[in-house]
Amino acid sequence: MKKQSKLFLKNNPTIKDFQQYVLDLEKERDFNQEIFENCLQMGEEVGELFKAIRKNINMSIDSNSKISSVEEELVDVLIFVLAIANRFNIDLEKAFREKEEINKKRVWKKNK
Template identity: 55%
Template sequence: MPDLKAQPTLADYQEYVSKLEAERVFEGNTLQQSALLLGEEIGELFKALRKAQKMSLDKKSVVGSVDEELADVLIYLCSIANRLGIDLEQAFRDKEEVNKKRIWETTQGD
């Protein structure tokens, strides 16, 4: 089992996920498979959020916790970035430079 540093950088998370996938025999997943798995995890996150907000759910439904589902989403984000050779930290920084130049407005219902 790979080890994750005590205070990891985003690059450390990406490296960890790469090792994790190799260990769990997921490194052969295609980009499409990883994207579909991310979509499933986002659905599970939404369900966990519904539970946390005390919204109605199917009583037979198995629902994880919000923190667990967020972690799963992060794993698949790293997986997809790794498959595409994207440095997530740099992508985040680049995107924030774009966002800083935008004008943000709050809209109230029409």
């Protein structure tokens, strides 16, 4: 019999809430929390995302491929981004704010 999930994500979650959710998810599903495996899994999910995008923009793909939607694959990638942040005890909201302050000072130009 399938066990009932106790996972719950509140309304209007912060990034910290998402990070905590992923920690809870890993416990509930007995997922490996090794950083190296998380990185490999994220790589796989990025591949699935790109495949879903290729399908979405009508590029040719193997007809036997099982492909999810772009939105589902984005979530899979996000889960591993959050998992890797957790492995390093990174507060992703704080890191985002700090990195964007650096990015704002950069000069962005197009090569013509």
